[in-house]
Amino acid sequence: MIDPQGQANKWVKNMEKANNLHVIKQSDSDFVRTLENCIQFGTPILLENIGEELDPILEPLLLKQTFKQAGSICIKLGDNSIEYSKDFRFYMTTKLRNPHYLPETSVKVTLINFMITMEGLLDQLLGIVVSQERPELEEEKSQLILQSAENKKKLKEIEDKILEVLSSSEGSILEDECAIEILSSSKVLANEIQEKQAVAEVTEHKIDTTRMGYKPIAQHSSVLFFSIADLANIEPMYQYSLPWFINLFVNSIDNSEKSDVLEERSVHQWSVY
Known part of the structure; x- marks a missing residue:
């Protein structure tokens, strides 16, 4: 890696x-x-x-x-x-x-590039600033991501079960009461999961809309990090780690002037840099 x-x-x-x-x-x-x-x-x-x-x-x-x-x-x-x-x-x-x-x-290894991208860092910094400013929002977002992954996993298991029943059934499946019962219960369960997933997606969309209000500060900060990182190409002594920058980012959130107006809050945080 x-x-x-x-x-x-x-x-x-x-x-x-x-x-x-x-x-x-x-x-x-x-x-x-x-x-x-x-x-x-x-x-x-x-x-x-x-x-x-x-x-x-x-x-x-x-x-x-x-x-x-x-x-x-x-x-x-x-x-x-x-x-x-x-x-x-x-x-x-x-x-x-x-x-x-x-x-x-x-050829002997699986080579994976973990070099952070602008988009990846932006998402990471957005998560940090929201967790600092609106921890309940970021917690709910994390729970929804886990719930969504679990729902998709269950749907996949149901699909696999249905395919297994269909492939193992001998003769007409309409005459196989056990298979019909399994398919019916699977369909009911799948519908319940899809309904939960639909509700979760609506909630997640509302959360994302609120989170996007903090995107400008995350965007500015990600640009700043890559600008600092490129200084090493000019002079090798100018090398800064991502953990150092994230620590600086968190400190700017803690030390900036508080405000109930989101736009003013973002400006205050940016000025701390």
């Missing part, structure tokens, strides 16, 4: 927090030992801050050169053969903005 702003690192750490994620660097003295333990016990591992060259010991792992030995799936790292757990997950991140990996390296 190309991750100059640390977004991928943060995402992986949050996602794998409950699974005892191990975070290592190639320069660590216990790098190989930690890698072997995680592979054997199925613990996820994050190798961060890699450069353009990878340690040769990772070769069998990236190529998934597993083999069976005494009834177990194994892999050879260096001189050691260890058991390979099916639960093992391996993540790598680099802070390089434009790394040049050799073709033979690129």
Whole structure:
């Protein structure tokens, strides 16, 4: 993961927090030992801050050169053969903005660009400013997103169930009382979910309309960040991280003059910069 702003690192750490994620660097003295333990016990591992060259010991792992030995799936790292757990997950991140990996390296991995975009940063800053100014609004927005995802998941499960009934039914489905009952109950449940989804979408639209009032400050701030980030192209000493900028953004919200008029509030916050 190309991750100059640390977004991928943060995402992986949050996602794998409950699974005892191990975070290592190639320069660590216990790098190989930690890698072997995680592979054997199925613990996820994050190798961060890699450069353009990878340690040769990772070769069998990236190529998934597993083999069976005494009834177990194994892999050879260096001189050691260890058991390979099916639960093992391996993540790598680099802070390089434009790394040049050799073709033979690129074909061994799934390369994901986590470089933040103007639109992505705008959405992130909009969420921050709304959570600071209208926390109840942002909380409701988050709940609606989760509810929408759950509704879509249930609809997909219902569709899969209907297809399974239709494909497994023998003869005329009209004569299969069990199949008809399953299809009828699935249809009722699907209608209920669609009604809930319609209500949620209306509510979400109202929330988004209110949130858009804070968009100008998020838009100005995202432009400011990318302007600051480009200073590194002029002089390498001018390098600023995204966490530093977000901290500055939050401070500007806290320290700016309060106002019940949204337009005035945005101007006051912008002036703090």
